[in-house]
Structure formats: C-alpha cells, structure tokens
Amino acid sequence: MPLEAPLAPVIERVADLNARYKHHSATAVLEHALADPMVGSIAMVSSFGAESVALLHMLSVMDRSTPVLFLDTEMLFEETLIYQREVADKLGLHNVRVIRPDRDQMFARDNSGNLHRSDPDACCVLRKTEPLQKALDGFDGWITGRKRFQGKNRTTLEFFEDEDGKRIKVNPLVHWTPQDVSDYITNNRLPRHPLVAGGYPSIGCAPCTSRVAPGEDARAGRWRGAEKEECGIHFVNGKMVRGNETEVSDANVVVSDDGFGGDDWTGGFAPLSEPQTADVGLDLPSDTMPENLSGQLDDVTLIRVDFPSFADGRGFTIARQLRLMGYKGRLRARGHVIADQYAMARRSGFDEVEISADLAARQPQDQWRARANWQTHDYQSRLRGVI
C-alpha cells in the first residue's frame, strides 16, 4: 500500500493488524506500531505510574522522539510529578507533552476541587477523558500500557483495538504478567515509582488512590469503596464488579529439619532495649553488630534474628558470630527466608526458621525438607575437618 493512500477504516485495519502480529512479542508489536504505515501517526499515553517505566523504556530504545502524552490532572501525587521528570530525563524522551485540564471548564465544573468526592466519574471526565481526547486529535493511534491481568474488563484485550472507529489503540503489553513487568524493570535497572515500595501497586490521582494490603488485587486501591474500576479513558461498557479480597494470613510457621510446625515458644519476644530474662526471647534486628552483645547473652535462651528480605544476608553472619561468641541457646531466623536458604541458615548456626503462613503456602513443607540434608556436601565442614 502506498504511503499517501488514505487509511482503510479502523475496524478493518485492527483486524488485519491483530492477525498479522498474533504471535509477536511486546517489543515487536511496539516496533511495528511505530513504523507500520497502516497504523499512521501515533503517540504514547503514559501515567508515569507504577509500571509505566517498562513501556517508556522500550519506546526510548526504539525512538526517543515519539510524542508521549502525560496527563497532569492536577490531582496527582507530588511523587508522580517528580518521577515523571526523572524518568523522561533518564530515558532521554524529548517529546513529552504535559496535558492539563481546560482552565475555563475547571472553573465552571470543579471550582472547589471537591468534585472527586461528590461525583468521581464526572471528575475523571473533566480532568482526564476530555483533555486527552483533545490532545489525541490529529493522531491516528495511541499506545497504552494496559495488560490483561489488570482488571476484568481488560482480560480480553488484544494488541490492537478499535476506538469507536476513530483511532487505533495499541496495547503492546497485553500478555505481560506482573512478574514480566517487574522482571523487565529490574533487568534494565529502571527507576521504580517511589510509591510502589509504600504499598501502591497502581497509582492514579492522590484523592482516589489508597494503599493495597498484601494479597489484595493490585488495582484494589483505585477508587476504593466505589463501584468504579476505570477512569473513563479506557472505559468500555457498563460498570464492573470488583474482585473479592483474598483471605488474610494466619499464624506463622516454624520450620525445622522435621518440617513444618507451630510455634512452641510461649514467652514472647522483646528487643535488646528491654531487660533480658530466660523466659522472654530476644529479638535482634538485621543491623545488629554481634560484638556489641558480648556479656549480655548469659541469661538468654532464645534469640530471633530478623530477615527483612531474603536478599539481605546479614542474618547468616550474625548467627555465625553469635555461635563463635559462645551462645549455645536456641537460635531462630524470622522473616523472608526462602526454602533454598534453609541449608545456609542451618549451616550458619540457626536451629529453625520462622516464616509467614503466606510463604508456607507458596513453598510447602517438601521444598524445605529437600534441604534437611544440609550436613552433606558441605565444603565448610570438609575444610574444618568436621567430616
């Protein structure tokens, strides 16, 4: 098809594109979307939210001059605004267009800035849908970061979508899982939105985004308490019911060479700052320098060392040092320790590992017992003449 020929109707092109790129990867779809004459002139729309950086990075590798539309609803988190500038700068995206709501309309319809409380849908229309539609005038298509896993009305998304016969929407990441996104961000050393670590896996405007509890759906924090799942930019037909919250965890599990068990320690735990007795366990944080504990462990019968993350290996050295200092009582690792680290924990001097019920469900007993043979195949024992 010659370039200057008028484009065929959107619905036909979408069907054709979906058929052609059916088995392609995200990068291939994006690459073709940027170059394929059948798509036409195109912009990316990005919220610079929790997962946006993956697609933005992909775009920056292919063509940094592609227009990127960023909607500043004037209700965003300060962190998002700072993050937006950082990411654009780092990736060298030099055609980011900040879209803001129309001044006059704002004055007329949300003078107090409280519309989101009385009518969140109307607020989304005013601050998101209308300004974006205006900004998209003149483009033949736009690229979004939506994925099937995100919501019930997104579960059947295709790479290419017909937007009411007006434009093509391109969704290169439709088939990605949360792990794919996380993996991509990690492997390309991309900066994460600062709010993600604070419990916000999906980030919109500040008044309508709340924290998400462990186990909840990632988008559960958006318009919490309202029968609303989409802002209207991507709204299709009818309102969707939100998923039920998953069950919350129960008691921790204590793992030993025999497998899983409950906690038989009834004395509770106290930090070092409180007086030590034999009945109460001593809780040590992961930044403990064991040298500083000498002379204070004589009465202690159980020490619990915290593992805030399985990637933080300080606890192994703390255990080893405690043993070298002569501590003979019970020694427990507590927190995010995975089954693959069980042998390391035992060899470093721990007697047992305390994990959450969630982790125990994900990594059942047999995965831990597979390393109950931690005393064999151990170079340390060999070099120390123990075997």
Place this chain on the structure above:
Amino acid sequence: MYNYDSFDVEFIRERCAQFRAQVERRIDGSLTEDEFKPLRLMNGLYLQLHAYMLRVTIPYGTLNSGKMRQLAMIADKWDKGYGHFTTRQNIQYNWPELRDVPDMLDALAEVDMHAIQSSGNTVRNVTADHFAGAAADEIEDPRPVAELLRQWSTDHPEFQFLPRKFKIAVTGSPNDRAVTRAHDIGLLMATRDGEPGFEVIVGGGLGRTPMVGQTLCEFLPKADLLPYVEAIVSAYNLLGRRDNKYKARIKITLHETGLDELREVVDERFAAIRATYTGADQLRLREIEQQFAPPALSTKAIEPFETAKRYDPIFRAWSDTNLAEHFNPDYAIVTVSLKKHGETPGDASSDQMRLLADLAEKYGHDELRISHEQNVILPHVHKGDLPVVHAALKKLGLATANVGLISDIIACPGMDYCALATARSIPVAQQIATRFDQLKLEHEIGPLKIKISGCINACGHHHVGHIGILGLDRAGVENYQITLGGDGTEDTVIGTRAGPGFAYDAIVPAIERLIMAYLEIRADAQETFLQTYRRLGADPFKAALYPTQDKADAA
C-alpha cells in the same frame, strides 16, 4: 590441573539437581521472579535484553583439552556455535533457552566444570595470573591457593547474599598480570624469613568509583589464609551498605569506615574464626598442590624455531609479540590472540576451540589458559614445535601477531549485547584495529594497551588502559571519553581523563591523532607510549586530541 574428587563430583551433581528443581518451581509459581533471580544468578544465569546468558566459570583460567572440547560441544548444541571469553577468565554463552540450562550444567559437570557463583552478590570466580606455573619470573604457582579459595567460597553459607559481588585475585609473581590491586581482595604471594605467606590488599576496584586497593595485612602466614579471608568477608557482610548498590562494594566500606577501623573488626573476627580451622584445610591444600606439579618437559632440538624465525617473516612477527618467557629456556608460553583485526574481541568459534584443544593435547602438555585480556594461552610449548603450532593456528584465523599491541584491545560487550551499556564498544575496538592494520603501524607503535568500556561500570577496565575509552550516553547520543596513563600492573595507576568526549564517528580519528603525536615525540623507538606519557605528561597528548580549541573544561 585440579581433578575433582568424589566429594566435588557429588556436590556438583546435587547442585545441578537443585537448580533443575528451582527452574521447575519458578514455572509452577513456588518461587517468585524476585526469588528465582538470585538463585539463577548463583548458577551463572543472567537475563539480558533479549535472551538468557550463561556465564561459565573457568577457575583461575585453567582448562585442558577435554574441558575445551566440551565448551565447544555446548556452543554447538545449545548456542550459536561460539562462546565469548571474558575479562574475568569466564566463558559466556549468549543465546541459551531457560529450559536447556539444566542440561548445559549437567554437561559441564561431566568435565568437572560449573557456572556456580559466576554472578550474584557472592564471592565470584577466583582469578589468577594466566602464566601461572609457566612464567620465568614466578615465585610460586598461585593456582593451588586459588583452588582452595574456590572450594572455600563455593556455597559458603554466610556469603551467598552479600551487599554486592566480591572478587578475589591471587598472583605469585612480582610482575602482576592479574590486576590484583583492582580486586576486593588481592593476594600477593610473598615470603618472610623463609616462611611462605601473603600480602593482603583490600578494597580495590574499577567500576564507577575506581580505587587502588590498600594493604590490610603486610604479611599473613599461609596457614591463616582461609580464616583471615573469612574474617574480611564476614566484616564486610555486616558493614557494607545495602541502601545503594553503587556504594555497596567493599572499596566504599573501606573508604567510609577507614583502614584502621576495618582492620580492627577483621582482627577481632579473625581471632574467633581462626580456632575453627584445625589444619584440615592445609592438608587439603597439600593434596591440591600435588595436582599442580609441573609437566614433564621434553629435551629436543629447537632448530625448527630458529630456522622459521630466520626465513619466515610472518612467523618472526608472531613470535616477537605472542611468545612469553617460560621457566625452561627451551619452551615458550604462547598467547593465541582472539583479537583478529575486525573481529569481536574474545569470541571463539567451536572449531577454533577444538583446534586449540587438539594443539594443547599434542604440543602443550594438555594445558590451556584464558587470560583476563581475553586471549587463550598455551603455557608449555616446546620451541621446536612452534612453527607447526603457528601453521595450524593460521588456518583458523588464530595467528594474529598483535599480543600487547594496539589492536589487542579489551572491550566489554557494549550496547550490542548488554542491558546496562550506554554506548557501543565492540565496533569501536574493531575500527581501531582495522585502521591501524591499514596504516601498517602496529609493530612500529609497540606495546600499548587500549581498553574500552561501554558504560560507567567499567567491565572493559578502561581505567587501567594506557589509553582508556569510556562510552557514555549524552542526551541520546554516544559520546566517548578518553583517559590516559592508566596501568594495571603491579604499579596500578588509574588513568586521567584527557578532556571533553568525542562522538562515535570522531573517536577513531582522535585515537589516531594521539598515536601520531606519540610517534613524533617519543625519545626513541624503544620508549613505549606509557613511558612517553610518564616522561612528558598529558599536555602534548591533549594538544593532539584538541588541536584547534582551547576549551578543555567543556562538556
């Protein structure tokens, strides 16, 4: 050459089985991607931009023909028929499929090899002088100690989740060929009053913040090695920063804690740990040492060597650059260049690997080495056999006579392969090599080390290149900075930045101006680039780099 005993064999089998199960548990969801990542890294498996990459360790760079043939087989069966030798004496396969990796690890285990701890925040492959056991200037072969450290660090329960990676190098020669002072721990073999031991250097490193290591212990008796190294890593595990990965290496810990205070912590830990070593490690070391006995060298005529040198100018040029002095004057150490002009530095095809294996078996006492300069070494070749070896190498493009010369460039993979890179490095290396080959000036210029990194992490060691090139990204455009006067030998010097950077198409002409200036101002043909630089300073070189401008402070 160390051969696995039954303990090693069982360990490696168990480890392969564990990894196979981990891959399955990743697929069934027991392990999250975050949790799987350090486990695969511990087994050498990276995820790059487009595919997985498997990095196989070659402990202290030592191979035999059987291992080399297996590496060739793996390249053919699970990759695209070639492998890439790295600056850490490893080999990388760039195109494996995740599901094949457990089989690849099994294939490695068949020949006493593995990919354990070739990546991840743990103690990495221990490196050593690539001429170990053959060099004329050697005090003691460092490889038995390196093997002992390999066994000690393998699966060490305390040190699999350190703040950052940890690299150890050992050298047994006063001429440091292992860049020892640029490692987290550098061990220099020494003797005091007849007693063998080490000078222990700590906190060296290149990367974003290049630092030359400092002496933590002037003289450490040989038997104290493992407890002392353990005390250092133990102190680092608790003191090292975990809030910022760019400040997590021990060089920063040393900088922030101070040498004296670090020494205090290490000494205190050492006192406690020393008692746990009862001598079994030293018995083990003696067993290992026996496996590194020098080969039975032959005594035959070296006439073919003299004749070829006299009548074959190509052989003569090759023998001038690619041979090093062996402890036996009838022998030579052959460096086979993997830097053919215009090719990717460090790449070898499976056919080339098999040829090298055959030559090692027939003419080289079955020994091969990989150097951190990304070349392959035949450490024990009788001089009488050199013409035959040279002729065989020539047939497969392995007889390039450029070792230590301008085209013997160290280059990281750069933006063509690496997810971190900000600029291309391999094409720059190829263009420099091709350009000076056209000019026919390479041998005239003499010894010169150019090292290229495609990002600030400095995998190409540009800080210690006589000429270092660092590729950066400046607002979406590749920009190359030049450093001058670096040196990776026992005198370790970090190079100094010459001035503003150059665009991709201006970097090779800039290097050419630099070299032409050197040829003009050197005292005589014997004075090397580095010597001239040290005698005259940076000014004449800067003048050549920036001929018409006076804005050295720009950029």
